[in-house]
Amino acid sequence: xxxxxxxxxxxxxxxxxxxxxxxxxxxxxxxxxxxxxxxxxxxxxxxxxxxxxxxxxxxxxxxxxxxxxxxxxxxxxxxxxxxxxxxxxxxxxxxxxxxxxxxxxxxxxxxxxxxxxxxxxxxxxxxxxxxxxxxxxxxxxxxxxxxxxxxxxxxxxxxxxxxxxxxxxxxxxxxxxxxxxxxxxxxxxxxxxxxxxxxxxxxxxxxxx
Numbered sequence: 172x173x174x175x176x177x178x179x180x181x182x183x184x185x186x187x188x189x190x191x192x193x194x195x196x197x198x199x200x201x202x203x204x205x206x207x208x209x210x211x212x213x214x215x216x217x218x219x220x221x222x223x224x225x226x227x228x229x230x231x232x233x234x235x236x237x238x239x240x241x242x243x244x245x246x247x248x249x250x251x252x253x254x255x256x257x258x259x260x261x262x263x264x265x266x267x268x269x270x271x272x273x274x275x276x277x278x279x280x281x282x283x284x285x286x287x288x289x290x291x292x293x294x295x296x297x298x299x300x301x302x303x304x305x306x307x308x309x310x311x312x313x314x315x316x317x318x319x320x321x322x323x324x325x326x327x328x329x330x331x332x333x334x335x336x337x338x339x340x341x342x343x344x345x346x347x348x349x350x351x352x353x354x355x356x357x358x359x360x361x362x363x364x365x366x367x368x369x370x371x372x373x374x375x376x377x378x379x380x
Contacts, residue, residue, distance in 0.1 A: 174290055178297045178368060181314040186299050189368055191290065192375045194283075201284045208281030208355045211273040219267045226251040226259030278355070279378050285358040286374070295364045296320060297371065303334040311338035315345065320363040327353055327366045329373040350374045 174191040191197070231251045239246050253261045289295040296318055303311060315321045323344040328335060331349055339347045346357060350370035358364065366374070 176290070176295065176297050178299050179318065180299055181301075181317065183317050183319075189297050189371060191371060192379070194380055195375050195378045196283075196287055196290050196295075198280075198283045198287045200288050201280065204277060205281045205284055205355060205359070208273070208278055209359070211271065211278070212354060212356050215270040217269040219269050221264045222266055223260040223263030225261075225263075226253060229257065229259045231257070276380075279380070281355045282353060282358065283378055283380075285355050286364070286378075289358065289364050294362060295366065296324075298365060298367055300367050300369070301326070301328050301335050302332055303338055306334040306337035308338050308341045311335075312342060315342075315365075318365065320365055323360075323362040325353075325357050325361040325364045327364065327370040327374070329367070329369045351377050 174193065174197050175188050176191060177185050178187045178189050180186055226249065229251050231249070233249055233251070236247050236250060237244065247255075250258070252258045286295070298318070305311075312321070315324060318324075321344070324346075326335070326339060326345060326347040327350040328347070329350045331347060336347055339345050344361075346361065348357065350366065350373045353374065
């Protein structure tokens with residue numbers, strides 16, 4: 172069953188209604204799937220640049236410090252031995268990628284579940300368009316207050332206008348994305364989602380099962 176939401180302009184005047192495809196905006200909440208998608212997103216975003224030096228990489232001479240036998244001391248081959256202070260590290264972390272394969276259908280399913288939860292909670296606001304006449308942050312901030320989403324909002328449009336990008340970039344509780352780039356982490360992070368009618372159409376095409 173399709174959901175229907177009211178469409179507003181930036182002054183919160185009703186301009187009509189929009190039908191939301193049920194297969195994208197009215198699916199059951201699947202917490203386990205959302206958890207999987209969040210875990211993968213965060214893992215793929217890790218830089219993985221941690222590194223330790225092995226005995227081949229630490230500074231120090233490669234000369235044998237003393238002869239092997241008849242010194243009364245333990246045999247040693249190099250000052251860079253892992254047994255010594257400032258020596259190399261054994262089996263330490265090296266640069267790696269934390270990314271792993273995650274099915275695209277599961278990712279899309281998690282986004283559909285998160286979007287549907289926003290609709291049920293009344294936290295998805297539809298606007299006709301976001302064609303701003305000014306790039307000033309102050310003007311856009313007032314528009315968000317008028318829409319009732321100043322506490323935090325993910326703004327989705329298709330395509331993104333230059334004025335929108337400039338006006339929103341200094342707002343700490345606001346993030347602007349192309350609707351085709353929406354992800355489950357941002358949907359959970361921001362309290363509200365503001366979408367244009369063009370974004371709804373694009374999301375319906377991209378996330379259709």
